[in-house]
Amino acid sequence: MSPTQRRTFLSLGAAAVLPDIAAAPSRLGTGDVHGIAQHTVALEEWDRRSGGRATWHFAGLELRRAVDLSAASMTPAVRTAWSGAVARLAGLYAWATFDAGEKGAAAAFDLALDAAREADDALAYCHIATNAARQAVHEGNAARALSLTASATGPHPPAVLAMVSAVTAQALALQGDIRVVMRAVAAAEAHASRAGDSAQEGWLQTLTPAKLRSDLGYALYRLSATTGHLAPDVVPQLRRTAGVSAASQPRARAMGAARLATVLFRQGEVDEARHHAAVATDLACAVGSARLDAAIAEMRAAA
Template identity: 30%
Template sequence: MAERNQCLAGWMARHQMTAGELADAVNDAIAVFAGRRGRIGERTVFRWLSGENRWPQERQRRALERVTGLPATALGFAPRTRKESDVRRRRFVGVVAAGTTAALPLPAASAAGPPRVGTGDVIRLREALDGLAAQDAAHGGHGLEHAALAKAAEALALQQQSATQRVRQRLFALAAAFTATAAWSRIDAGQLDGADRHLDRALMLAGLAQDSEREMQVWNLKAMLARQRRDYPEAVAASRAARATAIARRSPLHASLAHARTAVGLAHAGDTRAALACLGRAEDTLDKADPAQPRAAWIAFYGPAELYSLTAIVRDLVGHPAQAEAASHRALAALPPAYRRNRALITARLALAQLHQGDIEHACATSGRVFTTMAGTPLPGRLRQTLGDFQRELIARAPARIAAEWSDRHRIEWSRP
């Protein structure tokens, strides 16, 4: 029995691509270098996935590599035995000698009909979205607004051209994601004016795409925005709207994030019992999530480390600073190295939890690690706000000399643009 090609299946799942869409993308790629579209269908893709076809024809491999940006071997394909390859090579040479020229590069103008927007365009834009997510993880979301809005406009311009309905919906979904990223850029920078406008537009685009994943992304950001504005009832309502989306109803990962976000809003609102109950539900549902399941770039950050981080916030807000400190340590231990901005934020909150326990010297030392973590990178607005909270509480709780020394020591790093 043939072994299923898990590598190709995983790539398709990450890019939310059906067998028919991959076939279309490969056919379009063949047209680029052969002058006419290929003719493979879903059946061929199913044979690749099942392992029945372990080494596609050369033209198909070349097109697959163009579509995915990966070598065929990284997609789970294995070259045939030498005997099989020799037989097929002799057949191929015979066909070429007979006068077949389909494999020769022809000018793009020889392809019939106007250029068509297809899955390749969707993949290209999704890779750009992943690139913005990587920048956010490393440096923070501030500064991404202009690039994100430009890509949203590109996606919307493409969907007005010749494309299938499925491709149009995906382009609407990408436009929603880029617009939400623009909103996040303002939120992370602490520039809250204008974020609402981006989020309302992103929610409309997600509706046109009929994409509940994007709808949840927007509601999650609306909850964060409302919390920064100290509108805690709206933060809780937005979190509950995120929990009501179709993706959260069927995905434990998404449901866990919605519960955790609700817990933070309730803790800020002073409802300790409800906040801790939501936190418990977030933990229970995350235990049911499959960590190996492919996920969209916007929620790639969420997992045990982020839940520990949100737990630390909730525990500190409800008056459990020792538990908040423990959760922060767990978050830092579990956090992947790529999330530098998140590491700095968790460290700042750890310092707050230590300060709330009266461990002033330790808290000052911990807070200094924030600047070390973000060395060479401007501090995002949200991180500045957290450090501002620390400074105000340090002034209120510590001797004036210690607070002044802390401010003097970090004034340069803090003021760096």
């Protein structure tokens, strides 16, 4: 078959198999924005269950499509809603890029923060800024992390303030001052005690007591690594991460188990460490995450 015939054959085959690609609308409505939001929710759930490697490419495609809609005509109210939808989607793309170990996460976080400002959505900004701060903590950049958490403060619900304080504790842990880290941990716990059990929507649903314990456990884990000594309450705090559901949040559960195993191996508590190491390793088989890979590599080095 000649090259021309092959191209014709492939074109005909693709036309028969692949769905039509709808042209970008010339006018954007609330239904279009709702569609972006629905896709983002689905991708967020996929990220929680399968990790950033499974998500970042598809999130990038969705983000490109959503940004291309900026040329469409829309009312001011729709543009505000569109900016909010783009902020959440860009925040997811940035997070998945970071979790997958790909380049460009910081720039994507900046795009998401700009979109949240344009939408005047303080809660979305807070969510994105704290996730960007987590990336900065992972890279050892305490100054950027603290700047981001400071920008995320505001009259938010107690569960959100608890999250901000917990991520602030992670950033402060990089500086090795035990007293200021423990003050931030105490602030997070105080905010959480006022959170109550009211129903939440969207990303606020992820701000569970188990997630907070995981965040605080990581703060004390990073503090221990910085100082070279076990931080107060680090082992009990890491043990509390067992409350994270392995079914709905396998990455978070696996990372908590890997960190706990690392500490226990270093303490010589080998039997319990091996149990948690097995949990982390089993869960990691179904999760594509560079962060989780790094935690397991550290665990194996400690073993």
